[in-house]
Amino acid sequence: MAATRASANRPIKLSKRVHYFECTPVLECLVMSWIRAHRQHVEMGIPIHAHIELWHALPTGFESYTFASVMDVCEHEDDRARAAHHQLQCRARRHELARMAREYEKLLKNSAVLVTLVNEMLDDPSLTDWGSWHLAMDICCAARAFEMRWVFAPRIRFSPGRDWLGSRYDVLKIPEGERRRMLNRIDVLLSALGLAQREYTRERDNAVHQHGHHLRLEDFSAGRDRGRKCYLEIAKRMPVAWLKTLDSWVIFQALRSLRRAHMHFALEEPPSSLNNTHQTLTITIHVDSRFFDNLQGVTLTCSIGKYSCSQIGKLVSEPEIERLTPAIVAKLSRMANMRPHELVPLPDNPLRDQARTVLFGLPGAHLTTERKIHLTKPN
Numbered sequence: 001m002a003a004t005r006a007s008a009n010r011p012i013k014l015s016k017r018v019h020y021f022e023c024t025p026v027l028e029c030l031v032m033s034w035i036r037a038h039r040q041h042v043e044m045g046i047p048i049h050a051h052i053e054l055w056h057a058l059p060t061g062f063e064s065y066t067f068a069s070v071m072d073v074c075e076h077e078d079d080r081a082r083a084a085h086h087q088l089q090c091r092a093r094r095h096e097l098a099r100m101a102r103e104y105e106k107l108l109k110n111s112a113v114l115v116t117l118v119n120e121m122l123d124d125p126s127l128t129d130w131g132s133w134h135l136a137m138d139i140c141c142a143a144r145a146f147e148m149r150w151v152f153a154p155r156i157r158f159s160p161g162r163d164w165l166g167s168r169y170d171v172l173k174i175p176e177g178e179r180r181r182m183l184n185r186i187d188v189l190l191s192a193l194g195l196a197q198r199e200y201t202r203e204r205d206n207a208v209h210q211h212g213h214h215l216r217l218e219d220f221s222a223g224r225d226r227g228r229k230c231y232l233e234i235a236k237r238m239p240v241a242w243l244k245t246l247d248s249w250v251i252f253q254a255l256r257s258l259r260r261a262h263m264h265f266a267l268e269e270p271p272s273s274l275n276n277t278h279q280t281l282t283i284t285i286h287v288d289s290r291f292f293d294n295l296q297g298v299t300l301t302c303s304i305g306k307y308s309c310s311q312i313g314k315l316v317s318e319p320e321i322e323r324l325t326p327a328i329v330a331k332l333s334r335m336a337n338m339r340p341h342e343l344v345p346l347p348d349n350p351l352r353d354q355a356r357t358v359l360f361g362l363p364g365a366h367l368t369t370e371r372k373i374h375l376t377k378p379n
Helices: 025-037 039-043 067-071 077-110 112-122 129-142 146-152 164-173 176-211 220-237 248-260 306-315 326-336 350-360
Strands: 262-268 279-286 297-304 366-368
Touching (some): 077 112, 112 129, 112 146, 112 176, 129 146, 146 164, 146 176, 176 220, 220 350, 262 326, 297 306, 297 350, 306 326, 306 350
Antiparallel strands (some): 262 279, 279 297
16 A cells, blocks of 8 residues: 555664674674673673664774774765765655555546456456456557556456566556546447447347257357457557547447448559569448448558468468469458358358458558548437
């Protein structure tokens, strides 16, 4: 618990500390001289008590000794000045840590509801320790609030680093207004993910009720995690202006449209006059215009390099490709636009989600529109 009083940060008095020091030859000589002088009293059984005091200035009769020589330490004035300066630095650092601890606890108290909601998602038994920390980073990254990930670190079973207790105070370096906007974006995105999870639960229950328990439905946690991962990858590529719409239902509908809308693929080769050898994959997504300010299509542009080829190759079961071909793009288009399987009567297909997760997760992928828009709520 952080200290609330300034007196709690003051140095402890010397009389309350236990000091350990090496017995120097001079000090040993003084102690043995005292024992020999009082040996007669000890042999007669007379109890005696020795009072040992630490003197900064020795009394008369010990002019040949100094405190520094007895303790075998340096007595230079520069060393004393450096020691005093170091003490002031330590005291200022303690005050600064106490101040940051109070401010950080205040931040957690004001965001207690949001932290609880995120922790409920991270405490899922189906997630591994690393999976919990990775999910927290994905949520903060999708909400454009990556610096806020340390707020959710204490509840994660996986230790994100030895110095995470110090790294969490980096959150306090962010201006208060920007920090509040980050928390609002996390809150809205989390609510949208909650709506997606409730929709998946409702659709799954309806499929079981209508078609019976003999259907080969996938595991509930697998379908939920697959959809959540797809939504997070899409949210990472959305313009930050779209996330300013503090309406979780509108953001959920926009994510849902980008997840299910038809995709049109176009592959462009680089001009021969340029040294750039990366292909460009342009994907036009025919979204629901009601939520995109009456805009019919959104464009996802990807620069295809070596890593992107390897990711797409693994998706289409051709891991050794070096460049995309029209045949691979056609196969990728079929997967991204695949309809739900007859034996799995859900509106989302696992292969389609997997394809869109890979496409939105490609390095450099970004969503663009013909004009600057904001997510809108239909009348």
